[in-house]
Amino acid sequence: MAVRSVETDATAQAARLLSREELRAQFQATGEERYHHKHPFHLLMHEGKLTRGQLQAWALNRYYYQSIIPIKDSLILSRGPDPVFRRAWRKRVVDHDGDATSEGGIKRWIKLAEATGLNPAQVRAGTGILPATRFAVNEYLNIVRSRSLLEAVASSLTELFSTKLITLRVEKLREHYPWLAGGLDYFEARLYQAPEDSQFAVNYVYDNAKTRAEQELAIQALRDKCDILWAQLDALYFAYVEPGWPPPGAFQIEAT
Amino acid sequence: MAVRSVETDATAQAARLLSREELRAQFQATGEERYHHKHPFHLLMHEGKLTRGQLQAWALNRYYYQSIIPIKDSLILSRGPDPVFRRAWRKRVVDHDGDATSEGGIKRWIKLAEATGLNPAQVRAGTGILPATRFAVNEYLNIVRSRSLLEAVASSLTELFSTKLITLRVEKLREHYPWLAGGLDYFEARLYQAPEDSQFAVNYVYDNAKTRAEQELAIQALRDKCDILWAQLDALYFAYVEPGWPPPGAFQIEAT
Numbered sequence: 001m002a003v004r005s006v007e008t009d010a011t012a013q014a015a016r017l018l019s020r021e022e023l024r025a026q027f028q029a030t031g032e033e034r035y036h037h038k039h040p041f042h043l044l045m046h047e048g049k050l051t052r053g054q055l056q057a058w059a060l061n062r063y064y065y066q067s068i069i070p071i072k073d074s075l076i077l078s079r080g081p082d083p084v085f086r087r088a089w090r091k092r093v094v095d096h097d098g099d100a101t102s103e104g105g106i107k108r109w110i111k112l113a114e115a116t117g118l119n120p121a122q123v124r125a126g127t128g129i130l131p132a133t134r135f136a137v138n139e140y141l142n143i144v145r146s147r148s149l150l151e152a153v154a155s156s157l158t159e160l161f162s163t164k165l166i167t168l169r170v171e172k173l174r175e176h177y178p179w180l181a182g183g184l185d186y187f188e189a190r191l192y193q194a195p196e197d198s199q200f201a202v203n204y205v206y207d208n209a210k211t212r213a214e215q216e217l218a219i220q221a222l223r224d225k226c227d228i229l230w231a232q233l234d235a236l237y238f239a240y241v242e243p244g245w246p247p248p249g250a251f252q253i254e255a256t
Numbered sequence: 257m258a259v260r261s262v263e264t265d266a267t268a269q270a271a272r273l274l275s276r277e278e279l280r281a282q283f284q285a286t287g288e289e290r291y292h293h294k295h296p297f298h299l300l301m302h303e304g305k306l307t308r309g310q311l312q313a314w315a316l317n318r319y320y321y322q323s324i325i326p327i328k329d330s331l332i333l334s335r336g337p338d339p340v341f342r343r344a345w346r347k348r349v350v351d352h353d354g355d356a357t358s359e360g361g362i363k364r365w366i367k368l369a370e371a372t373g374l375n376p377a378q379v380r381a382g383t384g385i386l387p388a389t390r391f392a393v394n395e396y397l398n399i400v401r402s403r404s405l406l407e408a409v410a411s412s413l414t415e416l417f418s419t420k421l422i423t424l425r426v427e428k429l430r431e432h433y434p435w436l437a438g439g440l441d442y443f444e445a446r447l448y449q450a451p452e453d454s455q456f457a458v459n460y461v462y463d464n465a466k467t468r469a470e471q472e473l474a475i476q477a478l479r480d481k482c483d484i485l486w487a488q489l490d491a492l493y494f495a496y497v498e499p500g501w502p503p504p505g506a507f508q509i510e511a512t
Contacts, residue, residue: 034504131483132490135391138398223505227387230503234388235487238494247486248290249479 018215020206026219027202031161034226037168041233041241046168048176052117053253055177057240059113060251061133063123065232066109068137070096075144076152088200095193108186115183128251132235136228143224147217154205154218155225159198166190274471276462282475283458287417290482297489297497302424304432308373309509311433313496315369316507317389319379321488322365324393326352331400332408344456351449364442371439384507388491392484399480403473410461410474411481415454422446 018026036042041058044050050058073092080086098104113123122128144152166187173180209215239246240253274282292298297314300306306314329348336342354360369379378384400408422443429436465471495502496509 040501131480132388132392132487135395135484135487136388138395139391142394142398224387227503227505228391231388231391231491234491234494234501234503237499238490243493243498245296245490247483247490249483 015212030222035161036229037165039233041237046172054240056116056118059116064129064133065137072144079149112183115180130235130250136231140228150208151217151221153201154221156201157222159194162194271468286478291417292485293421295489297493302428310496312372312374315372320385320389321393328400335405368439371436386491386506392487396484407473407477409457410477412457413478415450418450
């Protein structure tokens with residue numbers, strides 16, 4: 001009987017809905033474990049130890065991620081049955097694609113890539129992007145297409161952690177790579193866009209996850225999204241830092 | 257006028273349909289450049305320089321690839337409008353899933369994983385598989401879902417190169433890792449399955465590509481498939497050989 005009651009307690013525990021604060025704490029713990037702020041490629045960046053060529057490889061590959069974000073958000077728009085939800089989420093597409101008053105995040109990322117010395121036409125064409133970048137980024141599209149709307153929304157929650165990382169990054173890029181200073185508009189804009197977005201998404205997940213199992217699926221979606229960001233940096237590190245073998249056909253750093 | 261006629265020649269050249277032998281030569285050249293027979297992880301394997309733990313990481317991750325192959329082939333079945341085509345392609349699903357007379361390739365891969373010392377239940381559950389493995393393998397599903405049937409068929413053509421690689425691999429595994437000898441049934445079966453399959457697929461692509469542009473799309477699909485195989489080995493090398501950083505949550509090699 002003692003064993004039985006322990007099992008019953010564990011089952012009851014697993015079935016109990018997390019409070020808003022408990023859910024937020026689980027998201028934070030996921031980020032602490034898996035968000036890419038701890039990745040060695042970012043640590044080298046923030047220590048000023050990346051070469052211009054390595055920053056070019058980063059800007060080129062990350063452009064592929066940036067370029068699919070409004071496609072990802074349009075997929076989420078297409079799955080949201082509620083006009084109020086769609087009006088709120090639409091902001092993200094505008095933030096990246098721009099409108100009459102703003103150039104948008106994709107164009108700002110191109111400016112960053114230009115500041116590293118890349119040709120913007122090559123960046124837009126995507127020539128030399130690592131296959132592993134495409135595979136990881138395309139998985140983000142797979143997630144928002146094939147999982148529930150709740151999980152698709154939850155996968156955006158890396159924005160809970162991005163403001164702190166971007167604040168540090170902008171400071172470190174200015175310090176160590178002053179020639180990049182003209183290309184940092186993308187990050188400046190994200191500093192006020194991301195907190196609004198993540199606030200909406202956290203509330204949406206809390207309000208719409210009706211069972212503990214749904215809450216756990218939302219946490220798993222955030223974990224998987226962290227893996228997508230991490231894998232992009234693994235691929236960069238492997239190809240361009242150590243051991244330094246870009247796969248056949250990928251961008252090559254010019255000898256200086 | 258001289259410049260004009262050069263352009264016209266180039267356009268005519270680009271528009272000319274490749275002969276069966278020319279198309280096959282293009283496939284061979286793609287494999288020579290991009291197939292994973294040249295990947296440093298395989299070179300270490302064939303030189304006997306991988307540890308048991310590294311072979312476990314390989315068997316575990318490659319299981320995810322093996323496990324989706326009959327799903328990939330079922331997607332192709334679902335897209336083939338012709339019963340004759342489906343009867344021929346169905347063989348692939350049987351080869352991997354088994355039937356009354358054969359255990360099938362997935363079970364044979366489990367036996368290989370067991371021979372490395374892994375627990376078969378863990379392998380089936382996929383615990384510790386690298387996220388980068390999932391992303392690369394899932395891209396294979398993306399390709400057969402979203403591109404033309406011709407390109408989906410062409411993406412299987414790495415089988416043109418697998419017999420030579422597997423012949424070498426079996427010889428080298430027996431030589432350097434004799435404790436694996438009981439787990440090599442998977443490869444023995446592939447030695448007669450793959451040539452039949454690739455012969456059918458090459459003929460299908462040649463017979464059904466009606467323009468040079470379609471032939472080029474088929475070659476690109478093979479190139480992309482090679483990148484999918486290559487990226488899986490990059491991820492293994494990066495996590496388990498050098499620099500040796502498996503991402504958060506991935507399989508860890510036990511200290512010996």
